[in-house]
Every structure is written in C-alpha cells, then in structure tokens.
Amino acid sequence: MKRERSSSSSELMGLERFSGWMGAGEEGVYEDEDGGGGAAGAAGGERKRRLSGEQVRALERSFEEENKLEPERKVRLAEELGLRPRQVAVWFQNRRARWKAKQLERDYAALKSDYDALRLSLDALTADRKALLAQVEELRARTSDKEEEVVAGDECDSKVGLSEEEPLLPAESDDSAAVVTGAGDECSPNPRGQPQLTGPPPPIPSLDGAAAADGYYYCDGPPPFYHRHLSGSPPPVVVRMVEEHDFLSSDEPFGGGGGGLFTDDQPPTLSWYYSDQWS
Amino acid sequence: MLEMSFEAENKLEPEKKSELAKKLGLQPRQVAIWFQNRRARYKTKQLERDFDRLKSSYDSLLADHDSLLNDNLLLRSQVNR
Numbered sequence: 001m002k003r004e005r006s007s008s009s010s011e012l013m014g015l016e017r018f019s020g021w022m023g024a025g026e027e028g029v030y031e032d033e034d035g036g037g038g039a040a041g042a043a044g045g046e047r048k049r050r051l052s053g054e055q056v057r058a059l060e061r062s063f064e065e066e067n068k069l070e071p072e073r074k075v076r077l078a079e080e081l082g083l084r085p086r087q088v089a090v091w092f093q094n095r096r097a098r099w100k101a102k103q104l105e106r107d108y109a110a111l112k113s114d115y116d117a118l119r120l121s122l123d124a125l126t127a128d129r130k131a132l133l134a135q136v137e138e139l140r141a142r143t144s145d146k147e148e149e150v151v152a153g154d155e156c157d158s159k160v161g162l163s164e165e166e167p168l169l170p171a172e173s174d175d176s177a178a179v180v181t182g183a184g185d186e187c188s189p190n191p192r193g194q195p196q197l198t199g200p201p202p203p204i205p206s207l208d209g210a211a212a213a214d215g216y217y218y219c220d221g222p223p224p225f226y227h228r229h230l231s232g233s234p235p236p237v238v239v240r241m242v243e244e245h246d247f248l249s250s251d252e253p254f255g256g257g258g259g260g261l262f263t264d265d266q267p268p269t270l271s272w273y274y275s276d277q278w279s
Numbered sequence: 280m281l282e283m284s285f286e287a288e289n290k291l292e293p294e295k296k297s298e299l300a301k302k303l304g305l306q307p308r309q310v311a312i313w314f315q316n317r318r319a320r321y322k323t324k325q326l327e328r329d330f331d332r333l334k335s336s337y338d339s340l341l342a343d344h345d346s347l348l349n350d351n352l353l354l355r356s357q358v359n360r
Contacts, residue, residue: 101323108330115337118344125347132354139358 051091055081059088063095281310285317 051059058081062073069092078085284299291314300307 097323101326104323104326104330108326108333111330111333111337115333115340118337118340122340122344122347125344125351128351129347129354132351132358135358136354 051083051087055083059091059095063092063099067092067096067099281313281317285314285321289314289318289321 059077062077066073069089074085074088074092077083078088081088280303281299284295288295291311296307296310296314299305300310303310
C-alpha cells in the first residue's frame with residue numbers, strides 16, 4: 001500500500017511535469033498514458049481519472065489568484081469540481097513545481113542575455129585599456145624625449161625647441177599655454193609645467209579630445225534583464241532546492257559538467273534541455 | 280537499485296526494463312514510469328545547477344568589468360593631464 005501510494009504520487013508528479021511544463025497543454029494528468037490503472041497504481045479505475053478541461057481551467061484560474069492553497073479553498077474547490085480534496089492539493093503541488101521550473105527557465109534566459117552583453121562590454125573595455133596604455137606609453141616616451149632635449153641644450157634653445165617639439169598641443173589648451181609660457185618666462189632647465197622625470201606624468205592635454213569610441217556601459221553596467229526582472233529575491237527554487245553545490249573556481253566557471261557542452265568562455269547552454277525529446 | 284541503474288544510463292532499453300522489473304517485482308510499465316519521472320527530476324536539478332553556475336560566472340564577470348572600467352577611467356585621466 002505504501003509503495004503503491006509513493007509510486008502513484010511520483011507518477012502524478014512526474015507526469016504532471018512531463019505533460020505540462022515545456023509548453024504543451026497544462027492538463028492535470030493523473031494516469032499513465034494507456035489509461036489503465038491496473039497494477040501500475042490505483043486499485044480502482046475511479047481513482048485514476050483524467051481531469052476534464054473544465055476542471056483544469058477552474059484550477060488554473062484559482063492558481064492565478066493564489067498559488068498556495070488554504071484548507072477552506074481546497075475543500076471548496078474539491079466540492080465545486082467534484083474532486084477529492086487530495087486531488088486538488090496534489091494538483092496545486094504539481095502546478096507550483098511546474099511554475100517554478102518555468103520561472104527558472106525564464107530567469108536563466110534573462111541572465112544569459114545579461115551575461116552575453118556584459119561579455120561584449122568587457123571586450124570593448126579591454127580594447128580601450130590596450131589603447132589607453134599605448135597612449136600613456138607614447139606620451140611618456142615623448143616626454144622623456146623632450147626632457148632630454150631640455151637638459152641637453154641651451155635654456156633658451158630648449159624653450160624654442162619645446163614649442164617646436166609639441167606641434168600637437170592645441171593652442172587653446174591651458175596646459176599647453178602654461179608649458180609654453182612657463183618655458184618662456186623662466187630660463188631654467190625645468191620650466192614650470194614641465195615635471196621631473198620621475199614625477200607625475202607631464203601635463204599634456206588630451207590628444208584625442210574626446211573619449212575613445214566606447215562600446216561599453218559606464219556607470220551602472222549593462223541593463224541587466226535578470227536583475228530588473230527580479231523583485232529582489234532570487235528564484236525560490238534556487239534558494240530552497242539546491243542540493244549540490246558544484247561551484248568551480250572563477251577561472252573555469254563551467255568546467256566539465258552537464259554533457260560536455262561547456263568550454264572556458266561559453267556560458268552553459270540548455271541544448272540538452274530544449275532539444276531533448278520527451279519520451 | 281533503480282538509482283544505480285539510472286546513474287549508469289538514464290534512458291531505458293527494453294531489455295533493461297524487463298530485467299529490472301523482474302528483479303524488483305514490478306511491472307515493466309512501473310519501471311518505465313519511474314525512469315520518466317527520474318529524468319524529469321534530474322532535469323530540474325540540472326537547470327538549477329546551470330543557473331547557479333551562470334550566476335556565479337556573471338558575478339565574477341561583473342567584478343572584472345567594473346574594475347576594468349575604473350582602471351580605464353584612471354588611465355584616461357592620466358592621458359588627459
């Protein structure tokens with residue numbers, strides 16, 4: 001008896017999910033496909049009847065309003081629909097499980113989309129960084145060239161040399177004006193505005209003027225669909241039902257799991273999930 | 280015993296089904312249904328795991344991204360001076 005009940009309830013749960021979850025009709029299927037209870041489950045045919053479309057619709061409506069079932073609602077629904085209270089309870093149980101799974105699927109898709117966007121953004125940032133480092137390097141090199149000239153030549157010559165050496169300085173820039181004027185006013189090897197070699201980077205105005213072509217997001221990061229989508233708490237399924245924590249190091253976020261779908265740089269795909277044929 | 284069989288191969292060959300049914304004193308149909316359900320449970324768990332992994336990768340990617348963003352701003356300000 002006990003085994004029968006557990007197998008029949010697992011049948012119910014499994015078949016509920018089986019038929020309803022992936023987008024096919026959301027019917028409360030109680031029996032296995034051939035319709036026969038027999039030795040596979042219930043003692044009598046009565047206990048294994050498929051729910052009618054109308055019953056299912058009524059249950060769905062009730063579920064929309066409130067997905068948890070209080071005793072009074074359960075009894076009321078059971079009476080209204082000509083079902084046993086236990087059937088209603090089980091239907092709700094299964095329906096919640098289906099809902100959570102769907103929700104998780106949605107969350108996953110949103111997160112994946114955020115992830116991909118973020119990845120693109122990071123790539124753009126990396127390119128920018130490279131360009132910026134090159135700029136810095138170039139500017140430093142140019143500065144040290146200038147300084148050598150300043151030190152090596154006559155003071156006055158070097159000043160002339162300075163203004164000739166920096167044709168790229170926009171005349172209207174304050175910094176460049178300071179450098180030129182500084183050089184003009186003081187006959188010293190280190191005119192105002194011209195830092196020491198080991199000091200801070202030279203006050204050279206921006207060569208490109210504006211920011212580089214930014215393909216990335218500045219302050220808030222990419223608009224995360226997943227985080228917007230949430231109302232604050234993580235999906236309940238994740239919080240409650242995670243049984244295995246198989247987190248890997250951040251070097252290899254998706255190592256090895258799940259049928260060899262994952263390489264280092266790719267987020268997990270659900271191809272096993274979507275393409276699998278439900279038998 | 281069913282779990283062990285499932286670990287080995289989560290799809291059920293007809294011969295395997297009869298064999299298990301016999302050994303366990305169940306109807307073959309029952310064994311088939313058990314496997315069906317077990318696959319469904321497994322898929323949910325798998326989805327959860329995938330989700331958690333993705334989440335943790337996302338968080339680490341975000342950290343890298345933000346730090347790079349800051350670095351670049353710093354560099355840019357250096358260049359602009």
